[in-house]
Amino acid sequence: MSEAILAAEGLSKSFGAEAKRVTALDQVSLRARAGVVTGLIGPDAAGKTTFMRLAAGLLTPDAGRIAVLGLDATRDALKVQALLGYMPQRFGLYEDLSVQENLDLYADLQGVPRADRAPRYAELMHMTGLAPFMQRLAGRLSGGMKQKLGLACTLVRAPRLLLLDEPTVGVDPVSRRELWAIVDRLVRAEGMSVLLSTAYLDEAERCAEVILLHEGRVLDQGPPAKVSARTTGRVWAVTRPGTRSRDLQAQLEGRPGIVDALVQGEHVRVVTAAAELPAAIVDDKSIVVRAVPPRFEDGFIDMLRSRQPAAQHGTAAAAAADAAPPRTDNHDIVIRVEGVRRRFGDFWAVDGVDFQIRRGEIFGLLGANGAGKTTTFRMLCGLLPATAGRLEVAGLDLRHAAAAARQRVGYMSQKFSLYGILSVAQNLDFFASAYGLNGAARRTRIDWALTEFELAEFAEQASADLPLGFKQRLAMACALMHEPEIIFLDEPTSGVDPLARREFWQRINALARRGVTVLVTTHFMEEAEYCDRLAIMAAGKILATDEPAAIKARARSAEHPEPSMEDAFIGLIERAAGSSA
Amino acid sequence: MWRRILALVRKEFLALLRDPKSRIVLIGPPLIQLLVFGYAATFDLQEVPYAVYNEDRGAAARDLLAAFAGAPSFQKVADLHAEAEIAPLVDARRALVVVHIGPRFTADLLAGRPAPLQVIIDGRNSNTAMVAQNYVRSIVDRYNDGWIAARDRQGPPARLVMRAWFNPNLESRWFFIPGIIGMLTLVVTMLVTALTVAREREQGTFDQLLVTPLRPDEMLLGKMVPGFVIGFVQATAILLVATLWFRVPFLGSLPAFYVGLALFLLSSVGAGLLISALSATQQQGLLGAFVFMVPAVILSGFATPIENMPAFVQTLTLIDPLRYFLVVLRKVFLEGAGFALLVDQFWPMALIGVVTLVLAGWLFRHRMY
Amino acid sequence: MSPARGGAAMRLSGLLRKEFLQIVRDPSGIAIAFLMPIFLLVLFGYGVSLDADHVPVALVADAPSQDSADFLAALQGSHYFVPRVAGSLPEAEQALREGAVKGIIHLSADFSRRLRQADGAPIQVLVNGVDANTARLVEGYVTGAWGAWLAAQSARRGQKLDMPVDLQPRIWFNSELKSRNYLVPGLVAIIMTLIGALLTALVMAREWERGTMEALMVTPASMSEVLLGKLGAYFILGTGGMLLTVGLAVWLFGVPLRGSFWLLWGCASLFLLAALGMGLTISTLARSQFVAGQIAIIATFLPAFLLSGFIFDIGSMPAVVQAITHLIVARYFVAIVQTLFLAGNVWSVILPNAAALALMAAIFLGITWRKSRKRLD
Structure with missing residues (x-):
């Protein structure tokens, strides 16, 4: 079972013209075993997609060879x-064709005999749960269903090797679980080999073997446990009674000797540089420390940070520490949503939603794809009028004073909507002016954004050419130009690598401590832990609104003594689906 | 407020012109097309290919043929010797006109009988045929006048004395080149405006704009200005080429030209932005632009006079801004018209502009997808 | 197990079915293929005509007399004119300036007197020369009316009109000189250019933008099969549009089809291949719908409209511009359809133009085929 199904030797590939040549892969050599799931793990622009395309014969390497x-x-x-199945990042579906027609097309292209189709379709549809939707247009499916249909299309003729390029980006946790169940089944029952790329580090732990890519080079290869193992004895759960874990995390992050600090429910998960605890923890007598077993993410972050100049993750942390002391005196309600409903045709996308958000709170909106959270979000931003109900932002009714409310709100969309053709400085300048800043005030804010978000060296570059993490920074800088008191973030970290995500949350925490109210939607369950309170949505309704710990507590059961946020989320959704069925 | 609009305008210009490919598309093709179309768009015939089938050896026939040979707009391609040679030549489009002189041509003339002159014309392009026929007729008329004068015979009791105002030589290029200015200005404003909102919607930046305190009228103004400025620059460049290169006379008032241009830009930018605001995707915007542009050109009276259209189509042309602008252009260029004669063309363009712009601005915030 | 010949047929039929379903699902494609032709054809067929009819003219007789009334009657007898009598020359000139009339026919005060003198009486004709073509038509019509009037006058007086050379023009193929008879066949070519290029200009770019090209590439289908699928589907759609326009031209507008219908079909197929090839080339080279669309706007409509010989005579253009027209696919087809409709099967026109179409099709499809390799880089 251990012969290499895929082997690359000295593989190099670069793109672009002479002056701006970008190296995507640099002397990559690796082997993937047959009959198991191999994970291709790495941050943005690590070269994952380029490698997948080379393996599928879609690109010609500059040097080296790849055998499949x-x-x-x-x-x-x-x-x-003809022998492999490949699902590109965007699934390769024809959105104007129905499920059945997509399957037929790929069956024709793969030369599946007509007689064999009916049983194969039945099997695939059963596996993916798409059987009731055979006649629906692919474009009308939810993100999770599209992804499963994409997978089914690549599986119409059972391939010996399956290549999946970031199959779980932008997909909700329920769909992610289902996808993994399918992949596991294919490997166990059909003996298929799978190569899967992902930026979700928890998924790495489900692979038999992982290949770590970073900036076009292979950092390491082996079972995920090997990566986790490098941080054995250096991982701790840290708490300080009376301090919110978010504040404690901000205080520890970036201090000497601390590689990583991450809010994880009621404690902060800390990875230290050495086996001994650093001064920052030892000196604070009120801190309680408990050693915990390492996981893949700890090892991966440790590996990445060890090759990164220390300064680069220091600044954001310093900015966070600089923040004014927490303002706790003011708890008035700044966002009020009462009985809001929104209809599209005869479908209620949002069907009676109520919640309130206090000043300085980080409020999370969670839900599966199609739960209605984007619609709710767009209504709060004034992009969509509500069919019924009352929306109030900063004390202003959106029905009457939308323009005045907009002046006090910052908005960052999931696509990091910037003018790609404009340079970084031009984007900042435009949004500053759009919010009515001029003269010295505008100059000051642009300078602030360029330094605070470390964008100065990119100031003249077209923003479309920025790496994703920097686009995200620029989008946030633009949303903050006018120092809004409320900020709306729509899936702000989708597709962004773990390092950029960490940095992003540090900034959000710092903002919240300064009294800025934050409303955020996300698919990442671990990010829900950063929120003060959460609302979980399904089918246009809110299932629960509470603090993360309380929501997790509801899911506690005999077999799950310490449920994760994801367990709690899935539990809630399944219970709601069960009661409505 | 003006600072915000200024920032918007700056952004729109950068978004349009920062990409070198867009710069080339916006500036190159319209100027090249003016040159090519300027030469192509004419109903005047040059070097009409004609063949001669002369069965008469007399001097009168020779004189008449000499008149054809001396006419600059005719070019002889063949001498025929049999009737059967005519059809293949015309069928193959090698000759547009065949002059057939019968064997008794000179004899008839000298005898004072009307001498028939048969002229065969290829009617596949009816307009070309008509023009060619007129050319032939004028050569024959001149020949007849000469014949009568030389023999001191009684001419017809009345003569026609033709005079054409504004365009004495009836050069159709003078008619078409001002039209091309209007047509290319329309194409350029469409390229600039029809995709802008749709592109921002696709890229998500339109939402970003909507959540700023910018008001729809400010956004509208920001989106209008680039179309205006580029249209002005383009039209001015074309104007210079038309007058300096093609030597089309410009008799009217420059202010009247620019007022007409401004109103036309108002209406075509309005139409472009309305299409753009209606479209959710760039593809729809593009098709919309096409669906508007093709009839707008055809119904404008550019090549075919509006008066020749049936009543219901004439009614349809009333909503075509290009229709009014073409009248303004031709009157200003050739007739030397000032404001007073053009008011009837000005207000419909202003009306179309205001209606489309108001609708587009309303759609900015109310078109959901 | 290896993909055999049957596999290729299955793949091709799968691709063809996919293209058809996409065409059916996207209303804009159907609109371009069927509604646009009907719309344009009706506009052109009914609405647009170069033939001036019922031209308003002003008649000014400085001293009205029986002679001037006779002349007015002659004008009224022609359906080309709607004459109205103006009181004075300045009044008529004002009407001409305002565009209310297209021409002025001026009979001076001594008209009746000079009519009976040796050198004859002048009839002044003033036309608005801005629209040179219409002006020329008006001049021609006035000449015709004048000739008829002269003949009637001499007949009444029992005199023989002295007309040394009697011009007897014979217009072949379109004896009534109906502009519809040549505009409508030409329109078939313009519409097919739009269908061919505009539809396919976006299809390849769309596959690239939506990421489906990547998925197609890793299937055993070869690039030629993908291209053949697209070409086949849009070829059939284009043939539908062609039959529709030809049918409308013949039955609705009564344009005579003197040549062979099958020959027309064959040439139209060659032309479609060239037009589709042009669209696919734009699409393949641009890879983005935005750029492909812009190029399609610039490269299809106006050039086909102005440079194909559809309205303006190519022979009258300067040599350089004539050379440029050889790059316009529509020009060859315009020559073929005008001949096939009005003249018949004239091989000396059809063969060279058909050969040119075949060459253009081969060039465009060749470029597309060469540029679409199964590689992303």
């Missing part, structure tokens, strides 16, 4: 393509 199923993927591209 014993064939040269570059020279025998057609033969290789």
Whole structure:
């Protein structure tokens, strides 16, 4: 079972013209075993997609060779393509064709005999749960269903090797679980080999073997436990009674000797540089420390940070520490949502939603794809009028004073909507002016944004060419130009690598401590832990609104003594689905 | 408020012109097209290919043929020797006109009988045929006048004395080139405006704009200005080429031209932004632009006079801004018209502009997708 | 197990079905293929005509007399004119300036007297020369009316009109000189250019933008099969549009089809291949719908409209511009349809133009085929 199904040797690939040549892969050599799931793990722009495309024979390498199923993927591209299944990042579905028609097309293209189709379709539809939707247009499916249909299309003729390029980006946790169940089944029951790329580090632990890519080079390869193992004895759960874990995390992050600090429910997960606890923890007598077993993410972050100049993650942390002391005196309600409903045609996307958000609170809106959280969000931003109910932002009714409310709100969308063709400085300048800043005030804020978000060296670069993490920073800087008292963040970390995510949350925490109210939607369950309170939505209704700990506590049961946020979320959704069925 | 609009305008310009490909698309093709179309768009015939089938050896026939040979707009391609040679030549489009002189042509003339002159014209392009026929007729008329004068015979009791105002030589290029200014200005404003809102919607930046305190009228103004400025620059460049290169006379008042241009830009930018605001995707915007542009050109009276259209189509042309602008252009260029004669063209363009812009601005915030 | 010949047929039929379903699902494609032709054809067929009819003219007789009334009657007898009598020359000139009339026919005060003198009486004709073509038509019509009046006058007086050379023009193929008869066949070519290029200009770019091209590439389908699928589907759609326009031209507008219908079909197929090839080339080279669309706007409509010989005579253009028209696919097809409709199967026109179409099709499809390799870089 251990022969290499895929082997790369000295593989290099770069893109672009002479002056701006970008190296995507640099001398990559690796092997993937047959009959298991191999994970290709790495931050943004690590070269994951380029590697996948090389393996599928879609790109020609500059140097080196890649063999797939014993064939040269570059020279025998057609033969290789006939043997493998490949699902590109955007699933490769025709949105204007129905589920059935998409399957038929790929069955025709893969040469599946007509007689064999009915049983194969039945099997695939059963596996993916799409059987009731055979006649629905692919474009009308939810993100999770599209992804499963994409997978089914690549599986119409059982391939020997399955390549999945970030199959779980932008997909809710329930769908992610289902996808993994399918992949596991394929490997166990059909003996398929799978190569899967992902930026979700918890998924790495489900792979038999992982390949760590960073900036086009292989950092390491082996079972995920090997990566986790490097931080054995250096991982701690830290608490300080009376301090919110968010504040404690901000205080510890970036201090000497601390590699990583992460809010994890009621405690802060800390990875230290050495086996001994650093001064920052030892000196604070009120801190309670407990050693915990390492996980993959700890090892990965440790590995990445060890090759990064220390300064780079220091600044954001310093900014966080600089923040004014927490303002706790003011708890008035700044966002009020009462009985809000929104209809599209004869479908109620949001069906009676109520919640209130206090000043300086970080409030999370969680839900599966299609739960109605984006619609709720758009109504709060004044982008969509409510069919019924009352929306109040900063004390202003959105029905009457939308323009005045907008002046006090910052908004960052999940696509990091910037003018891609404009430079960083031009984007900042435009949004500053759009919010009515001018003269010295505008100059000051632009300078602030360039330094605070470390964008100065990119100031003249077109924002479309920025790496994703920097786009996210710029989008946030633009949303903060006018120092809003409320900020709306729509899936602000989707597709962004773990390092950029950490930095992002430090800034959000710092803002909240200064009294800025934050409303955020997210798919990442661990990010829900940063929130003061959460609302969990399904089918246009709110299932629960509470503090993260309380929501997790509801899911506590005999077999789950310490449920994760994801367990709690899935439990709630399943219970709601069960009661409505 | 003006600072915010200024920032918007700056952003729109950068978004349009920062990409070198867009700069080339916006500036190159319209100027090249003016040159090519300026030469192509004419109903005047040059070097009409004609063939001669002369069965008469007399001097009168020779004189008449000499008149054809001396006419600059005719070019002889063949001498035929049999009737059967005519059809293949015309069928193959090698000759547009065949002049057939019968064997008794000179004899008839000298005898004072009307001498028939048969002229065969290829009617596949009816307009070309009509023009060619007129050319032939004028050569024959001149020949007849000469014949009568030389023999001191009684001419017809009345003569026609033709005079054409504004365009004495009836050069159709003078008619078409001002039209091309209007057509290319329309194409350029469409390229600038029809996709802007749709592109921002696709990229998500439109939401970002909507959550700023910018008001729809400010956004509208920001989106209008680039179309205006680029349209002005483009039209001015084309105006210079038309007058300096093609030597089309410009007799009217420059202010009247620019007022007309401004109102036309108002209406075409309005139409472009309305299409853009209606479209959720760039593809829809593009198709919308096409669906508007093709009839707008055809119904404008550019090549075919509006008066020749049936009543219901004439009614349809009333909502076509290009229709009014073409009248303004031709009157200003060739007739030397001032404001007074153009008011009837000005207000409909202003009306179209205001209606489309108000609708577009309303759609900015109310078109949901 | 290896993909055999049957596999290729299955793949191709799958791709064809996919393209058709996409065409059916996207209303904009159907609109371009079927509604746009009907709309344009009706506009052109009914609405647009170069033939001036019922032209308003002003008649000014400085001293009204029986002679001037006779002349007015002759004008009224022609359906080309709607003459109205103006009181004075300045009044008529004002009407001409305002565009209320297209021409002025001026009979001076001594008209009746000079009519009976040796050198004859002048009839002044003033036309608005801005629209040179209409002006020329008006001049021609006035000449015709004048000739008829002269003939009637001489007949009444029992004189023989002295007309040394009697011009007898014969217009072949379109004896009534109906502009519809040549605009409508030409329109078939313009519409097919739009269908061919505009529809396909976006399809390849769309596959790239939506990421489906990547998924197609890793299937055993070869690039030629993908292209063939698209070409086949849009070829059939374009043939539908062609039959529709030809049918409308013949039955609704009564344009005679003198040549062979099958020959027309064959040439239209060659032309479609070239037009579709042009669209696919734009699409393949641009890879983005935005750029492809912009190029399509610039490269299709106006050039086909102005440079194909559809309205303006190519032979009258300067040599350089004539050379440029050889790059316009529509020009070859315009020549073919005008000949097939009005003249018949004239091989000396059809063969060279058809050969040019075949060459253009081969070039465009060749470029597309060469540029779409199964590689992303």
